[in-house]
Amino acid sequence: MKQAEESFFRQRQQLIISAAMSCFSRSGFHGASMADISRESGLGAGQIYRYFHSKEAIVSETITSIVRAWSAFLAEHLPQQHSTAAIIRSDSDFWHQWPLRERRLLLETYSEASRNERVRDILAQEEALLLTTLTSAFASRWPQLSSQQRLYRIQLMLLLVDGVACRAFGDENSLDDTELARINAILSQRIFC
Known part of the structure; x- marks a missing residue:
């Protein structure tokens, strides 16, 4: 029972x-x-x-839930992306797999983190776990890189993804294919040391 x-x-x-x-x-x-x-x-x-x-307990549990779901999404889908455009364009297949409701909640979570230390802690803990998972996942994709170079590259990819998540409701016409090609070239070089 x-x-x-x-x-x-x-x-x-x-x-x-x-x-x-x-x-x-x-x-x-x-x-x-x-x-x-x-x-x-x-x-x-x-x-x-x-x-x-309390409502705060519901907010906290919701934030934990959305952050864990976001990390799981990134751990599964980010290693499959071989183009910067796939993670920068918010209309890409990558982003279509992350529902609009969750995009809004993620944006709200980032906003809350700017004023709430507990939320920042939740995000930091989950990001540390995500970095460990992604470092392992990208080891076979970038075997020629040192672990530090791989970590820097992953952090740059996460910054790009977070930037897209934060501008999810902004101007979609601001991306330039030439600039995307330049960013792809940067990511493919061994400059992260």
């Missing part, structure tokens, strides 16, 4: 987080209210408080 109760508890938490993600992607962490989350989840506020002691 205990296992069934724990399973039900986790299912309810996930229902609440899913509802919160929808609310937060529309209104932001500070714009969405507990009433919004209650309405979206179909649960009363009192029921929600059985699973999370």
Whole structure:
């Protein structure tokens, strides 16, 4: 019976987080209210408080969830990209695999990190794990590079991806194919030491 109760508890938490993600992607962490989350989840506020002691706990769990999903996405998809255009163009197949709701939540998370040390810590911890995973994944792709050169290259790729994530709702016509070719050439050289 205990296992069934724990399973039900986790299912309810996930229902609440899913509802919160929808609310937060529309209104932001500070714009969405507990009433919004209650309405979206179909649960009363009192029921929600059985699973999370505060809105801040829901925000924290949502941030953790989105950051882990983002890291898992990057760990799976970034090593498969062989072109800078694939990661810089927000209309590429790479980005179509990361849903718009999650893009909004990621942008909201980055914004929250600028004013919340706890969120910065969550991002830093997950990035450290991601770097370890990507370093291993890229070892076979760039065997000629030292581990430090590989790390620098991965960090540059992550900066590019984060930049695209942050400008996801901006001007799509600002990319130049010549500039993309130049960036690809830079990434293919052994200049990162």
